[in-house]
Amino acid sequence: MLGIKLEKKKELTLKRQLYQAIKERIERGELDQGDLLPSTRELASALDLSRNTVCEAYDMLIAEGYVISRCGTATRVAEGIKRNQRQNQTLATHSGASEAVPARPTLADFRTGQPDLRLFPCYSWQQMVHQAAADLGGADLGYTGPQGLYELRVELAAWLYRARGMSVKPDDIFITSGATFGLHLAAALLSGDGGEILTEDPCHSGMRRAFQNRGCRLHPIPVDEQGMRTELLPLGAQIRGIYVTPSHQFPMGGILPAVRRAALIRYADAQNAYVIEDDYDSEFRYSGEPIAPMHAMAPDRVIYIGTFSKLAFPALRVGYAIVPEALQSDWKRLRTHIDVQNPILEQAALAKFLRTRRLDRHVKKMRRTYGERRKAIAAALQEAFSDECRVWGDQTGLHLTAEFPNKHFDHNFYDRCREGGILVTPAENHAIVKGKHENKLLLGYGHLTPEEIQKGVRELANFIL
Structure with missing residues (x-):
């Protein structure tokens, strides 16, 4: 009846299968507005179901407004639900066209x-995840705050010291959902008062969109083989932030020399602006130790953004920001308002990964x-x-x-x-x-x-x- 066939061995319950089958027929127009549905007794007999199962499926349809049932009258399809037939045809054509185009081989x-x-130590990571899950207590499963798991921030501070020579307090570190999310928060903090954000040109288009999506006005500064050309910094402009990748300029690859770093810091001081330092992959340097971050020169003027996407794996979605004390209260407020915190299990596992030095070895x-x-x-x-x-x-x-x-x-x-x-x-x-x-x-x-x-x-x- 109604062309419906149910699978009794399927994991989806029979009432849910029946509800979905009728709902789809209404949306496609196979059951038109005003059409009568079979009685629950009749449909139960035809489909070899209990009447309660059919009643529960009908109740779901009534609750969502797909059908109308009044005491003493038959159940009818509600008005105004059928999707536009032309739209359906367009969607079907588009979907069919996409599926018909074979995937081209990547040369x-x-x-x-x-x-x-392929070279990430998955087994070691799985061990850390299992241990972290076993160690988490009931108190860890609630809201732990916008700053991130304290144990991770402690291990991260220790790792930054041995890997970069950075002396950072755990209380100045804020865990984020990747570097891009950190940039969104930084942009939200600095986008007020109609000021501009200076940015390298060229710079990563995704990072640029993070600022533009927050309504920031961008002022591009050309780069050369040594990064941002600080002699071109604008005078008299109302600047709120300066976005740079000084340890490995993206995409051109330059390393910003000390004289330009100092010029940027002096400029930020004069403008009462903040430098946003995106340190996305400088751990992988092949002629000496990683470049020291700008943050070390002026921790009160630099928002330092880091990520584990390149060091571990992108799906981890754990990044971090080192935030000047003057901005920390607003940063916490924004993070709480947006999504409160990162998932706890990944943070706990990463803390163990750092503590055991497995990340260092990797x-x-x-x-x-x-x-x-x-x-x-x-x-x-x-x-x-x-x-x-x-x-x-x-x-x-x-x-x-x-x-x-x-x-x-x-x-x-x-x-x-x-x-x-x-x-x-x-x-x-x-x-x-x-x-x-x-x-x-x-x-x-x-x-x-x-x-x-x-x-x-x-x-x-x-x-x-």
């Missing part, structure tokens, strides 16, 4: 910011691995392009920038690459002022073996040359 994958998750191993891959991609580019390619920013991180003096890479090139199975991003995609970096490509290599790098560069050369 080369040079996406940026991709750690090699980072040390991956620094060697990524360093070998950096050499592999530099050699592959030299072999494929010879002197036609110049490399920027190859001493740190999981990507480099390749400049091709006589080439032009725009968004159309990006689309053609994807159609051809080559995943690569023009630097121009991250530029605010267009037209200055059209001859540069961003090549991520952290997630690729040397063999995959060599094959990918050959495919890219065949596509470009």
